[in-house]
Amino acid sequence: MGKQTPVNKHIEIIIVGAGPSGLLLGILLAKQGVKVQILEAAGELDKNPRAAHYAPSAVYELNRAGVLEDVKAQGIHPDAVCWRHPDGTFIAGIRSRFDIDFPMVCLPLDQLDIILLQHFLAQPGTEVLWNHKVVSIDQDENEARVHVETAEGNKTFGADYIVGCDGANSQIRRSLFGDLNYPGETLxxxxxxxxxxxxxxxxxxxxSNFIIDENDWYMAARITQDGLWRVTYGDVWGLSNEEYLARQPERYEKILPGNPKPGDYKLVSASPYKLHQRCADSFRVGRFLLVADAAHLCNPFGGLGLTGGIADVGTLFDAFMALKEGKADDSILxxxxxxxxxxxAEIIDPMSRANFRRVCLDEAESERKEFWDLCKKVEEDEELARQMAQGTNVLREDFREYLTAGAA
Ligand SMILES: Cc1cc2nc3c(=O)[nH]c(=O)nc-3n(C[C@H](O)[C@H](O)[C@H](O)COP(=O)(O)OP(=O)(O)OC[C@H]3O[C@@H](n4cnc5c(N)ncnc54)[C@H](O)[C@@H]3O)c2cc1C
Structure with a gap:
């Protein structure tokens, strides 16, 4: 493509996937008068235990979309993060900073999704078409199209641009690059x-606590106001999901403080996950774009998955706005x-790998010691502490330098 689109005031966009990235992008665009429609394969929002912590760069975008006050009202600001030995002994920690613009916020993803959906549907002319599963795609120089299975039969939808926000198994990515082509590795x-x-x-x-050990590593983090905790622990490789779930009581009893038996806690949900570090070859092919898990994956230690995805949303929104307002041609995509x-490649992949290696002791002791020393320095140096707290802001990108001369 690369076609010049000087001013495109009436661009229409289809978003595939009503997960957090799709809904957030939908809100940002709809608020600027872009006609946007979301197609979702499922009949309702996803409820699995996944993201909960959103770093300052993501909080910035939640604020831009006008949803932050609702997220803060329902969520929490965690007080601190620390690392411990399996017997609970404290190793090092970092207290949260609340004297920065957008402190980290924590809210389970299923609750965040509800807020995002409400805000999206509150914008005039928006809709989510549930039970609309994209199965294939095509495009020409005028339009991108998705072919969709619905209860009423197969349908085709077209728009100026179609954005794949359809998660790790993205059909948009598979259709663009092939079913098995998601470069990277499964840890x-x-x-x-x-x-x-x-x-x-x-x-x-x-x-928030990371318990470091070769085998019995885990994370325990309070994630709601009423005292729900996320416990993410490791287990042996190679079992079925049923076997992992059956082993949960014995794993809890072995690794958690107090060695609790099932009557000692109330388990709300449990899901086994594989860990991937992957990135698609391009996030744009003609009139199709990829965002968040559809475009890249990382392990969840350090909460960089959706935080990275939300940074994509912010950048793509800026690019679409530049296009709509005639401040860039479509090479901005x-x-x-x-x-x-x-x-x-430069931040999310290496940082998330380092976070995970620290927890499961898969790194040199010197590397670990360097990190504990850094934590101590942060404790004593207010300015460094503020910088650390805002570290993920490097994920954001200022697009002004890419706009047409004069238009910026
Ligand atoms: C245990 C765990 C903990 C995590 N913790 C954090 C954290 O604390 N912080 C953080 O930033 N990230 C975290 N993550 C990562 C985060 O959950 C994901 O990055 C995020 O959910 C991805 O959002 P998404 O919108 O890209 O995709 P999804 O949330 O997967 O949404 C995709 C949507 O697309 C729909 N869809 C799929 N295929 C089709 C199709 N063919 N047609 C139409 N619709 C389709 C799906 O039904 C779904 O609704 C964690 C992940 C895990 C597994």
Missing amino acids: QKQIIATNVYYDFHKFGYWD DKYSEVRRKKW
Whole structure:
């Protein structure tokens, strides 16, 4: 393509996937008068225990979309994060900073999605078409199209641009690059993410805790106002999902403080996950764009998955706005792809790998010691602490330099 589109005031966009990235992009665009429609394969929002922590760069975009006050009202600001030995002994920690513009916020993804859906549907002319599963795609120089299975039969939808926000198994990405073409690797470690009512504070735990060990590593983090905790722990490689879920009581009893038996806690949900570090070859092919999990994946230690995805949303929104307002031609969408892939390769992938290696002791002791020393420095140096707290802002991109001369 690369076709010049000087002013495109009436661009129409289809978003595939009513997950957090699709809904957030939908809100931002609809608020600027872009006609946007979301197609969703499922009949309702996803309820699995996944993201909960959103770093300052993501909070910035939640604020831009006008949803932050609702997220803050329902969520929490975790007080601190720390690392411990399996017996609970404290190693190092970092207190949260609340004297920065957009402190980290925590809210389970299913609750965030409800807020995002309400805000999206509150914009005039928006709609989510549920039970609309995209099965194939095509495009020409005028339009992108998706072919969709619905209860009423197969349908085709077309728009100026179609954005794949359809998650890790993205049909848009598969159609563009092939079913098995998602470059990267699957880490040979198994996690089970659980949501549970169990009072870790009573054992002296902080709001977020990483327990480091070769085998019995886990994360325990308070994620709601009413005391729900996310416990994500590791297990042996190679079992079926049923086997992992059956082993949950014995794993909890072995690794959690107080060695609790099933009657001692209230388990709300549990899901085994594989860990992937992957990035698509391009986030743009003609009139199709990829965003968030459809475009890149990382392990969840350090909460960079959706935080990275939300940074994509912010950048793509800026690119679409520049296009709509005649401040850029559609090569700005190539820039979107270039910038976001670079952020993944240079920041998200290495940082998330380092976070995970620290937890499961898959790194040199010197590397670990360097990090504990850094935590100590942060404790004593206010300015460094503020900088650390805002570290993920490097994921954002200022698009002004790419706009047409004069238009910026
Ligand atoms: C255990 C765990 C903990 C995590 N914790 C964090 C965290 O604390 N912070 C963080 O930033 N990230 C975290 N993540 C990552 C985060 O959950 C994901 O990055 C995020 O959910 C991805 O959002 P998405 O909108 O890209 O995709 P999804 O949430 O997967 O949504 C995709 C949507 O597309 C729909 N869809 C799929 N295929 C089709 C199709 N063919 N047609 C139409 N619709 C389709 C799906 O039904 C779904 O609704 C965590 C992940 C896990 C597994």
